[in-house]
Ligand SMILES: Nc1ncnc2c1ncn2[C@@H]1O[C@H](COP(=O)(O)OP(=O)(O)OP(=O)(O)O)[C@@H](O)[C@H]1O
């Protein structure tokens with residue numbers, strides 16, 4: 001009943017900025033859909049179009065089976081959680097929770113029942129008489145969630161609801177959110193620029209760039225079968241290693257290395273130039289990997305020991321891949337990986353190896369490359385090459 | 393350490409000085425009013441005994457009984473009506489986009505910028521026989537109320553718009569999604585927070601209207617019973633009646649008293665409202 005369908009949704013702001021361009025997306029009833037992308041890519045705009053807060057320039061929006069393109073927000077039966085929570089400052093927690101029901105003339109005892117239920121689920125029972133100013137960030141966040149939940153709407157829309165919390169609380173609340181969704185099963189559209197949040201929360205994730213939908217799929221598929229360079233570079237942390245390469249029938253050559261291509265590898269048998277992508281986790285310490293895999297020997301320039309894994313950063317004897325897509329993805333990178341060795345113009349690779357392997361800076365390491373998981377992209381269009389799971 | 397203390401002493405010094413400058417004329421008038429004519433005081437003089445005779449004389453001679461009533465009727469009506477209207481216009485200009493909003497707002501602002509003295513004479517002729525509806529409004533309360541509502545709404549729109557613009561947009565949006573109509577957003581979400589701003593605006597408008605003199609002088613001069621308190625004060629001006637400075641001072645204190653009382657009661661809200669209008673969070 002509460003699915004959402006976008007049909008060529010486009011938003012051009014009065015100042016001429018096209019924030020969302022012809023996005024078509026189908027969100028089935030009960031799905032947890034995450035919209036992710038770098039800052040300014042139009043995620044919030046798209047969410048606000050679904051909420052009815054932004055006028056739709058072109059295209060149509062359906063909630064349930066109803067065309068709501070020009071329906072007032074209050075008549076769409078959706079609830080929204082704002083980044084700054086937008087709690088009514090003069091009302092108590094209890095009144096904040098019940099406000100939407102009161103406006104909808106829900107009978108008093110029914111209202112009280114729903115408010116107490118939700119308060120109990122979210123652990124707000126003891127805070128009911130407080131005003132928002134007297135709550136911590138995490139508590140405000142829960143009130144904002146609760147305000148959406150009591151309404152029992154067709155869909156939840158959330159715009160970076162966790163971004164104002166500190167890192168630890170964010171992880172906790174992320175878990176809570178997932179649990180709540182399992183329990184309530186309400187269609188949810190969740191906006192974030194944090195790809196880790198997107199991967200962990202989303203049943204499916206829609207990646208946006210400059211207002212254009214890049215790919216929409218399960219986190220697993222986005223990670224293993226990115227449709228283009230942007231998605232490849234944006235999803236995953238540390239991000240995918242990219243380098244210019246030449247494929248010649250059953251071998252791929254890059255930066256002075258040459259690897260055999262397995263028969264079922266995307267470009268096996270062809271001869272062409274391409275951008276080669278290797279996930280950091282597909283570069284393993286030689287001693288942990290199967291002896292069949294090809295090896296390369298590199299010198300670790302930076303070692304980041306994170307405990308369970310160590311990230312070895314090393315420079316290749318090849319120019320860094322710079323396209324609009326990789327630049328956009330790199331700018332969006334929230335972690336500090338972009339700053340290390342950033343001013344070197346050579347391609348920088350990262351290998352995530354077992355943290356128990358002791359590698360020192362400057363040390364020569366032999367790495368095994370999992371050549372069954374190589375990705376290839378067209379240097380001009382950025383599109384993935386030879387991945388049969390991606391529709392052309 | 394010492395620099396910090398010196399600095400603090402310095403700022404207290406400056407603040408004290410300015411407070412004294414502000415309060416000196418007020419105290420001076422008040423003390424003067426508490427004397428008798430025969431005390432022959434001039435300038436700043438502490439009263440040696442409490443004498444209210446000059447107040448009594450001023451009250452009757454200045455007809456402050458009717459003056460206060462008129463002033464109160466006019467000022468209260470203007471304040472309430474213009475507050476209601478300004479909340480409406482300020483809400484529209486502060487939170488909504490509509491056709492012509494960028495043109496109409498500056499026109500409304502003209503009401504603040506335009507010297508109202510220039511309108512008094514045309515108003516006199518208009519109110520003899522209001523165009524189109526042919527009403528005679530001279531020497532009625534309407535002659536004072538209507539123009540001052542117009543003027544106060546100009547200021548009030550400006551003031552309330554600034555307030556509504558400073559409230560986070562997401563609050564309005566949250567309420568709209570929660571099911572509120574435009575009026576519901578204003579009534580249930582924005583106004584409860586707007587109290588300091590509305591109070592401050594009302595105090596300013598009330599003060600301004602209470603003190604208004606020129607309109608009253610020109611437009612209700614023909615009717616004793618409609619004359620406002622400041623007109624009563626003018627009775628004491630001029631060479632003939634100015635023989636008793638204590639009585640003039642008493643009249644001045646009387647006229648200023650209601651404003652002072654209002655201000656003292658609302659002082660805390662007042663300052664908060666001033667800041668709310670001035671600073672965007
Ligand atoms: N009211 C507006 N008027 C004009 N342009 C706007 C408006 N709101 C957003 N934009 C522009 O539209 C584009 C998309 O903005 P949007 O807020 O949707 O991005 P976002 O993906 O949510 O970014 P962030 O992660 O920073 O929140 C941006 O280029 C932005 O500058």
Ligand SMILES: [Mg+2]
Pocket residue numbers: 043044045159
């Ligand atoms: Mg945003």
